[in-house]
């Protein structure tokens with residue numbers, strides 16, 4: 001199924017990965033394309049991945065960076081962001097967005113941010129002080145919450161981690177939301193330590 005839907009560049013990228021990562025990557029790309037097609041009301045086979053990397057640009061050989069699709073050769077009217085963690089994938093999208101709208105989403109497992117030295121490279125001085133004031137039992141989730149907010153923001157701007165994360169303060173940044181699962185959603189296997197953030201803004205000037 002993946003080979004039928006995905007672009008040659010996506011298949012090439014996936015096939016260069018180790019087996020478990022490859023499976024996660026290919027499954028999430030198929031899910032993403034199906035999700036995008038459903039929102040656009042077209043068959044998934046009519047979409048073709050069109051990625052944009054801040055270093056490499058765009059084109060049929062690019063399968064990394066900011067996600068997007070072509071529909072019948074033209075850019076599909078869909079703003080899209082995606083994130084994977086712990087075998088789960090989170091998508092955010094806006095159909096027929098205004099040209100200046102930007103969107104980023106991130107899914108994070110708290111365990112992934114719990115290693116020595118993380119705070120020094122990832123957090124601003126103010127965020128580190130904030131984390132010191134959080135009670136120890138809650139600190140791990142709070143650290144991951146901040147990290148999800150940073151990655152959501154940096155996907156929204158398109159810069160990614162080319163921006164030093166310890167220079168981006170996300171404690172009270174407008175346009176950032178912590179995502180909660182609605183109580184009505186019954187996702188029994190969802191790991192406890194998963195956190196997510198969404199960044200949305202109208203960017204009239206610049207990227208910062």
Ligand SMILES: CC(C)(COP(=O)(O)OP(=O)(O)OC[C@H]1O[C@@H](n2cnc3c(N)ncnc32)[C@H](O)[C@@H]1OP(=O)(O)O)[C@@H](O)C(=O)NCCC(=O)NCCS
Pocket residue numbers: 025028029052053054055056063064065066067081082083084085106107151154155156157158159160161162
């Ligand atoms: C994207 C990033 C901020 C976080 O990624 P992560 O936590 O490792 O992984 P996530 O699963 O949360 O997000 C990955 C998704 O982010 C999106 N993404 C990647 N780069 C992006 C960018 N510049 N702008 C917007 N979205 C981006 C893609 O949808 C990607 O999905 P994919 O793996 O199917 O390609 C980080 O990996 C990064 O900055 N990468 C790019 C660095 C760069 O520009 N390198 C130059 C490459 S030539």
